[in-house]
Amino acid sequence: MPKLKTAIISLTCCEGCQFAILDLGEKLLEVAEILNLEKFELASSKKGLGPYDIIFVEGTPITKENVVTLIKARREAKILVALGTCADLGGVAEIKNYSRAGRGKMLEYVYKNIEGIDNPKIKPISVYVKVDAKIPGCPIEKKEFLKFVRELGAGKIYKIPDIPVCYECQLKENSCLLQEGKPCFGPVTLAGCGAICPSNNFICEACRGPIRDRNLTSLKKILGKKMAVRELMKIAEIHGVKDDLEKNNL
Numbered sequence: 001m002p003k004l005k006t007a008i009i010s011l012t013c014c015e016g017c018q019f020a021i022l023d024l025g026e027k028l029l030e031v032a033e034i035l036n037l038e039k040f041e042l043a044s045s046k047k048g049l050g051p052y053d054i055i056f057v058e059g060t061p062i063t064k065e066n067v068v069t070l071i072k073a074r075r076e077a078k079i080l081v082a083l084g085t086c087a088d089l090g091g092v093a094e095i096k097n098y099s100r101a102g103r104g105k106m107l108e109y110v111y112k113n114i115e116g117i118d119n120p121k122i123k124p125i126s127v128y129v130k131v132d133a134k135i136p137g138c139p140i141e142k143k144e145f146l147k148f149v150r151e152l153g154a155g156k157i158y159k160i161p162d163i164p165v166c167y168e169c170q171l172k173e174n175s176c177l178l179q180e181g182k183p184c185f186g187p188v189t190l191a192g193c194g195a196i197c198p199s200n201n202f203i204c205e206a207c208r209g210p211i212r213d214r215n216l217t218s219l220k221k222i223l224g225k226k227m228a229v230r231e232l233m234k235i236a237e238i239h240g241v242k243d244d245l246e247k248n249n250l
């Protein structure tokens, strides 16, 4: 199979997901056997020229330029992948959607001169363009990216199994933070990170977004006895997944 002509591009974000790819180290050579990385914005100044077989889009469409870039990417890509939670679900930038003061007040608080600064409601890239696949996480799990690329090499698109973080957490025989009354989102969050946070005694903040078959009401009830639901859902605002968790289905 010929190599797939590929671009990895960024909208507004911290570029941590591209760093996660770079962090593959020597495994990047395996990636390069499958993908012809014509454009990899963090790693190379090569401009690249479309069309592409596949474009990975990282970040949130915040500015008008971001939206233009995204729409152009969709036109140029046979397969378009949302890379990381910013692209997939809105990500950390979405915190301002939840602000009680409102986005305008937040902008005024952060910038002295707000003239010409775009301040739209934050939305995932799927609101603007059709998305063919996603690799969730903040940042993405580099091993999952590699798995995704290997599947591409076999002519398939890797679909992340719809199982919760608790599954991976229990395989590691961790003691359960939820049972200690801590606000762990593991039961409603998509696995694939190896339950890295609870394995290190941190709660799962749902950065990979929700599983399809989730019961948020039940989680709220369990924790309701120990903490206010508002306090609980504030944690889900960190990665911008509160609205996604609260939707009936994704």
Ligand code: SF4
Pocket (backbone or CB within 6 Å): 013, 014, 015, 016, 017, 018, 058, 059, 083, 084, 085, 086, 087, 091, 092, 137, 138, 139, 140
């Ligand atoms: S998903 Fe997280 S790590 Fe990736 S670009 Fe967004 S903020 Fe950075």
Ligand code: SF4
Pocket (backbone or CB within 6 Å): 165, 166, 167, 169, 170, 174, 175, 176, 177, 178, 179, 184, 185, 186, 187, 195, 198, 204
């Ligand atoms: S610690 Fe969190 S992720 Fe682990 S089993 Fe308990 S609720 Fe699930």
Ligand code: SF4
Pocket (backbone or CB within 6 Å): 137, 138, 165, 189, 190, 193, 194, 195, 196, 197, 198, 203, 204, 205, 206, 207, 208, 209
């Ligand atoms: S345990 Fe939860 S917060 Fe931590 S990386 Fe996994 S999904 Fe994200």
